[in-house]
Amino acid sequence: MREVSQAATAAVLVIGDEILSGRTQDVNLATIARFLNPLGIDLLEARVVPDIESEIVAAINALRGRYTYVFTTGGIGPTHDDITTDAIASAFGVAVEYDEIAMTILAARYAPGEFNERRRRMARIPHGASLIRNAVSAAPGFQIENVFVMAGVPRIMEAMLDDIRPRLEPGVPVISRSLRTNLPEGRIAASLESVQKAHPELRIGSYPFFAAPASGGGSGTVLVVRGRNKMDVDLAAEEIIGIAAALGDTAVPEKSN
Amino acid sequence: MREVSQAATAAVLVIGDEILSGRTQDVNLATIARFLNPLGIDLLEARVVPDIESEIVAAINALRGRYTYVFTTGGIGPTHDDITTDAIASAFGVAVEYDEIAMTILAARYAPGEFNERRRRMARIPHGASLIRNAVSAAPGFQIENVFVMAGVPRIMEAMLDDIRPRLEPGVPVISRSLRTNLPEGRIAASLESVQKAHPELRIGSYPFFAAPASGGGSGTVLVVRGRNKMDVDLAAEEIIGIAAALGDTAVPEKSN
Numbered sequence: 001m002r003e004v005s006q007a008a009t010a011a012v013l014v015i016g017d018e019i020l021s022g023r024t025q026d027v028n029l030a031t032i033a034r035f036l037n038p039l040g041i042d043l044l045e046a047r048v049v050p051d052i053e054s055e056i057v058a059a060i061n062a063l064r065g066r067y068t069y070v071f072t073t074g075g076i077g078p079t080h081d082d083i084t085t086d087a088i089a090s091a092f093g094v095a096v097e098y099d100e101i102a103m104t105i106l107a108a109r110y111a112p113g114e115f116n117e118r119r120r121r122m123a124r125i126p127h128g129a130s131l132i133r134n135a136v137s138a139a140p141g142f143q144i145e146n147v148f149v150m151a152g153v154p155r156i157m158e159a160m161l162d163d164i165r166p167r168l169e170p171g172v173p174v175i176s177r178s179l180r181t182n183l184p185e186g187r188i189a190a191s192l193e194s195v196q197k198a199h200p201e202l203r204i205g206s207y208p209f210f211a212a213p214a215s216g217g218g219s220g221t222v223l224v225v226r227g228r229n230k231m232d233v234d235l236a237a238e239e240i241i242g243i244a245a246a247l248g249d250t251a252v253p254e255k256s257n
Numbered sequence: 258m259r260e261v262s263q264a265a266t267a268a269v270l271v272i273g274d275e276i277l278s279g280r281t282q283d284v285n286l287a288t289i290a291r292f293l294n295p296l297g298i299d300l301l302e303a304r305v306v307p308d309i310e311s312e313i314v315a316a317i318n319a320l321r322g323r324y325t326y327v328f329t330t331g332g333i334g335p336t337h338d339d340i341t342t343d344a345i346a347s348a349f350g351v352a353v354e355y356d357e358i359a360m361t362i363l364a365a366r367y368a369p370g371e372f373n374e375r376r377r378r379m380a381r382i383p384h385g386a387s388l389i390r391n392a393v394s395a396a397p398g399f400q401i402e403n404v405f406v407m408a409g410v411p412r413i414m415e416a417m418l419d420d421i422r423p424r425l426e427p428g429v430p431v432i433s434r435s436l437r438t439n440l441p442e443g444r445i446a447a448s449l450e451s452v453q454k455a456h457p458e459l460r461i462g463s464y465p466f467f468a469a470p471a472s473g474g475g476s477g478t479v480l481v482v483r484g485r486n487k488m489d490v491d492l493a494a495e496e497i498i499g500i501a502a503a504l505g506d507t508a509v510p511e512k513s514n
Contacts, residue, residue: 017462020300021433022290023481024464026283029305033279043277045312048286048303051462055302078443079463080450110443118446153465176278186335186367189375193337205274205308206336207281208410224280 007171007228008068010036012046013059015074015084016152019048028073028150028157035161040171040228041069051075056087064091064147069168074152076141078118085142088149089126096124102131102140109138134159143167172228177237179251181244182220184208191243192223199236202227223251264428264485265325267293269303270316272331272341273409276305285330285407285414292418297428297485298326308332313344321348321404326425331409333398335375342399345406346383356382359397366395391416400424429485434494436508438501439477441465448500449480456493459484479511 012032018024026048033043044067049055056075063070075084089096102123107115125131125142132141132148136159141150143164150160181188185208196204205224223240227233244251269289275281283305290300301324306312313332320327332341346353359380364372382388382399389398389405393416398407400421407417438445442465453461462481480497484490501508 014303017460017483018464018481019286020290020303021431021481021483022287022294022300023433023435023462025287029276030279030282033277037279043279044307046271046277046305050301051460077463077465079446080453081460081462114443116443116447118450119443153467155467174278176280178280186371186373186376189336190373193375196337203274203308203338205280205338206334207275208334210410210412224275224278226274226278 008041008169009066010041010043010069010071011063011067012043013056013063013070013072014046014048014152015051015056015072016048017050017081019074020050027154028152031154031158032071032073032161035165037176038173039165039168040173041168042174051081051083053083053087053090056084057091060088060091060147064145068146070147072147072149073157076122076139076149076151078122082121084149085124085126088144088147092126092128092144094127094144097127098123099125099131099140105133105138105140132160133163174226174228175230175233176224176226177233178254179223179225179237179240179244180209180220180254181223181249181251182218183244183247183249183251184219185221187247188221188223188243191247192240195236195239195243198239199227199232201229202232202236204236204240222254265298265426266323267298267300267326267328268320268324269300270313270320270327270329271303271305271409272308272313272329273305274307274338276331277307284411285409288411288415289328289330289418292422294433295430296422296425297430298425299431308338308340310340310344310347313341314348317345317348317404321402325403327404328421329404329406330414333379333396333406333408335379339378341406342381342383345401345404349383349385349401351384351401353381354384355380356388356397359388362390362395362397389417390420431483431485432487432490433481433483434490435511436480436482436494436497436501437466437477437511438480438506438508439475440501440504440506440508441476442478444504445478445480445500448504449497452493452496452500455496456484456489458486459489459493461493461497480508 122139129142129144150157203226207222211218225236241251379396386399386401393413407414460483464479468475482493
């Protein structure tokens, strides 16, 4: 028998009014998800909260106790609505301090006289936190215990993930196979359930698609098999290919996450 | 003195492994946010949970007690991973039943012999719920008390919002003005904080942008003023325009959400 996976888990906390007003389309959640997949860390929850300290504190304290890692995005810039640092410190019950290294990094970034009080605020981190560096903006994020606090700007956040990767304990990656068929979900559903029941260790997802009429139309289903054991995943995928054939269609591989 | 707004509030619950694996980029949250803005309903939180019944139940019960409305997306199709209906029923402590109208709508959709057991499952709704119709897929969502359960496919979800709109109690819409300046956040931050302090009834957001080098580069800040009183919003926006001018730049309107 194969070992039961003791996978590390993660949650994402997206912080910012702009996501909840519809002004900004979040893309960081999907980026973090795809970053965690090969590390074998299971992303199990995400939340989006506004720029309100009590909401951030409550969410952080709910998530950090429950998951191995928590990743936050947004709210660490120089303006009045950037309250994430203080909220995280409050959640951990620690003070916020100016970090000497962060001060040095930031001071080097600005022309003489331009490193004003507001920009200095970006060097403030909670007591006991360590910096998360990024080459794009210089302004650091920080890690405190199992919480990683990152910028909201996608390009900056991605650079921070590079700095975070070595700090995470990798596990057995989830292997994923995606199969595309022209069969509608309703025709394949019963057989698919049998495959899922035969493989309780896998998670089999079924996602209908409807191509835009402009692109020639066409619809069908993408079936995604996810698991930590390649043989199991492959076996279930082959069963799905067989089911599609038995129903007079095909199920062909497509790129998978 | 103007009345304190007693705005209705809302939360979104996105249900589906595919969002947390990074396979699918959620767009429904932003669509719902933009749908709620003109109705004057404040979207205050969003969560994403996997296709695990206990997680859906816990999130629904946390959110439905706290917000005026809860909108869910995903998990109401015909396959084994579509467990939202049962999870919602479980959260409300009610049974799931085949709905006669839903059966009629769905039966009409399929060719003779094609309305199989799995497709019939899409006619199951929790006891006491009312249908949410949509013309795109025919398969209905449902409303139970203050929870609106919708499909995950964006085009279908949008059609369901049309059916939901008349059921919501509209409030005073939030007015939003967005101003774009080439000034970096760090130069405008101190003045901006003064504007926010002078207008505690408004929410002023500051969002840096970094245009792709390919498109000519350029960076700056978009400032978003949000509030329910147009005079207040306009006044703060004019103050920001004045600040940008005093700093030797401009702040020009851009499309706002």
